[in-house]
Amino acid sequence: xxxxxxxxxxxxxxxxxxxxxxxxxxxxxxxxxxxxxxxxxxxxxxxxxxxxxxxxxxxxxxxxxxxxxxxxxxxxxxxxxxxxxxxxxxxxxxxxxxxxxxxxxxxxxxxxx
Amino acid sequence: xxxxxxxxxxxxxxxxxxxxxxxxxxxxxxxxxxxxxxxxxxxxxxxxxxxxxxxxxxxxxxxxxxxxxxxxxxxxxxxxxxxxxxxxxxxxxxxxxxxxxxxxxxxxxxxxxxxx
Numbered sequence: 001x002x003x004x005x006x007x008x009x010x011x012x013x014x015x016x017x018x019x020x021x022x023x024x025x026x027x028x029x030x031x032x033x034x035x036x037x038x039x040x041x042x043x044x045x046x047x048x049x050x051x052x053x054x055x056x057x058x059x060x061x062x063x064x065x066x067x068x069x070x071x072x073x074x075x076x077x078x079x080x081x082x083x084x085x086x087x088x089x090x091x092x093x094x095x096x097x098x099x100x101x102x103x104x105x106x107x108x109x110x111x112x113x
Numbered sequence: 114x115x116x117x118x119x120x121x122x123x124x125x126x127x128x129x130x131x132x133x134x135x136x137x138x139x140x141x142x143x144x145x146x147x148x149x150x151x152x153x154x155x156x157x158x159x160x161x162x163x164x165x166x167x168x169x170x171x172x173x174x175x176x177x178x179x180x181x182x183x184x185x186x187x188x189x190x191x192x193x194x195x196x197x198x199x200x201x202x203x204x205x206x207x208x209x210x211x212x213x214x215x216x217x218x219x220x221x222x223x224x225x226x227x228x229x
Binding site: 004009030031033040041042043045048049050056085090092095096099100101102104105106109110 | 131145147149153155156157158159162203207214215216217219220221222
């Protein structure tokens with residue numbers, strides 16, 4: 001069965017900290033994605049990756065970076081956390097074959113104090 | 114450019130009543146369409162997908178959706194709502210301009226409330 005695992009369900013950090021959110025998938029998927037979800041704004045794509053070491057900016061990349069050193073792992077990095085980055089973060093993966101859906105992790109609820 | 118519009122950010126039905134969640138899309142090419150459900154404090158779970166094999170698509174938990182090209186719609190229905198169906202529902206379309214990157218374009222979501 002498909003499995004996308006996010007390292008933390010809840011995380012509390014302080015302003016200015018460097019924050020790492022980790023995501024691992026066990027389906028050998030080529031594509032991986034990071035979204036943030038805020039009330040009234042739906043899902044917004046931060047970054048995505050279509051191959052190891054490859055990454056592309058999504059709609060709201062400012063303040064974030066990503067790393068994909070291995071196919072199964074995609075990390076989201078908040079370089080210097082700010083309170084406006086308090087949000088629900090969702091990771092997803094998908095196969096490169098056409099017509100395939102994205103599979104999501106359970107999300108990380110991040111609070112920046 | 115492709116887009117997805119979900120009509121109604123909140124829908125309320127009584128238990129046992131028909132559920133109808135509306136989704137309209139715009140696409141210059143035949144779309145791949147998806148419905149996802151999100152229960153509180155969880156990620157998104159795939160309900161069903163349309164990939165051109167059949168216009169009426171059946172999904173999990175008795176949900177189904179009908180692709181209507183003439184109306185550019187992909188509405189989600191369920192004959193009889195259960196309390197456990199209370200959740201947020203997202204319609205999505207494959208971003209056909211992104212090659213094989215698998216990007217999806219999501220609607221804003223519809224929160225379904227089920228009243229006893």
